[in-house]
Amino acid sequence: KFEPLLLLPIGFGGLLSNIPEAGMALTALESLLAHHDAGQLAVIAAKLNCAPDVHAIKEALALALPSVQSQMENLAVDMGYTPGVLALFYKVAIGSGVAPLVIFMGVGAMTDFGPLLANPRTLLLGAAAQFGIFATVLGALTLNYFGLISFTLPQAAAIGIIGGADGPTAIYLSGKLAPELLGAIAVAAYSYMALVPLIQPPIMKALTTETERKIRMVQLRTVSKREKILFPVVLLLLVAL
Numbered sequence: 001k002f003e004p005l006l007l008l009p010i011g012f013g014g015l016l017s018n019i020p021e022a023g024m025a026l027t028a029l030e031s032l033l034a035h036h037d038a039g040q041l042a043v044i045a046a047k048l049n050c051a052p053d054v055h056a057i058k059e060a061l062a063l064a065l066p067s068v069q070s071q072m073e074n075l076a077v078d079m080g081y082t083p084g085v086l087a088l089f090y091k092v093a094i095g096s097g098v099a100p101l102v103i104f105m106g107v108g109a110m111t112d113f114g115p116l117l118a119n120p121r122t123l124l125l126g127a128a129a130q131f132g133i134f135a136t137v138l139g140a141l142t143l144n145y146f147g148l149i150s151f152t153l154p155q156a157a158a159i160g161i162i163g164g165a166d167g168p169t170a171i172y173l174s175g176k177l178a179p180e181l182l183g184a185i186a187v188a189a190y191s192y193m194a195l196v197p198l199i200q201p202p203i204m205k206a207l208t209t210e211t212e213r214k215i216r217m218v219q220l221r222t223v224s225k226r227e228k229i230l231f232p233v234v235l236l237l238l239v240a241l
Contacts, residue, residue: 003194006167010187017086024084027091028076029069031083033057040079044072094182100172107168113231114223132163154178162189 017025023034032040033054045052048060048068061069083091093099116122137160144151151159158174158181170189174182192199204213 003190006190006194010190013086014187022084025086025090027073027083027087028081029061029073030087031081032076032079035081043079044075047072047075094171094175095179097172097175100168100175104166104168104172108232113228117223117227117231118220130164132165133160134163136160136163152178155181158185161185162192165189165193167193 016022023031026034029044032044036054038052041054041057042052044057045060048057048064050056050060061072064072116126137156140149140151140156140159141153143149144156154177158170158178161170161173162185164170167186167189171182171186174185178185
């Protein structure tokens with residue numbers, strides 16, 4: 001009943017990625033590390049100048065340049081390992097940044113700007129919602145400051161974008177700033193957005209009276225088709241400038 005188009009694919013993907021021994025979400029290099037072959041680990045460790053154990057190799061990879069990580073991935077492929085289907089999907093769709101942008105464009109195409117154009121003051125409501133981004137970033141940095149949970153500034157920024165209540169943007173930004181947190185951020189963002197119909201009613205009842213809730217909202221004026229077309233075009237040009 002709550003956003004099945006979001007939660008069902010997320011749940012299905014979670015099941016697929018956690019099937020034991022399937023490795024559907026592992027890259028070729030991650031499959032090599034999971035196999036624990038001493039000879040192959042020694043080859044990778046020699047390239048990275050680290051100890052030939054999985055933990056040391058993972059630490060060296062985390063500090064390595066993207067070009068070095070790509071070389072190690074290609075080396076794992078040469079050794080006979082292949083990435084899982086979910087890892088390939090991530091690389092092509094999410095890692096490249098294509099899927100979030102296409103989804104965001106589709107969401108924008110479905111958005112009706114009529115009420116906003118009829119009453120521009122409602123823009124302040126949307127702008128106020130973005131303060132959640134800064135609050136979340138500061139919250140993550142506060143946890144890091146007190147030593148409760150360790151977050152770097154890029155990780156805090158990736159977590160903070162959840163406060164904007166926009167899934168595609170959260171996925172895109174976390175993929176660029178903190179790929180290691182992408183899964184957790186994507187699930188958290190879409191889960192809480194899917195639960196909005198469950199969370200909002202008690203808050204609305206607490207902040208409004210029954211008489212206020214019975215007020216029928218009407219659009220102040222009719223917005224022409226030309227206005228609806230020109231608005232996103234002009235906005236795009238202003239943002240690009």
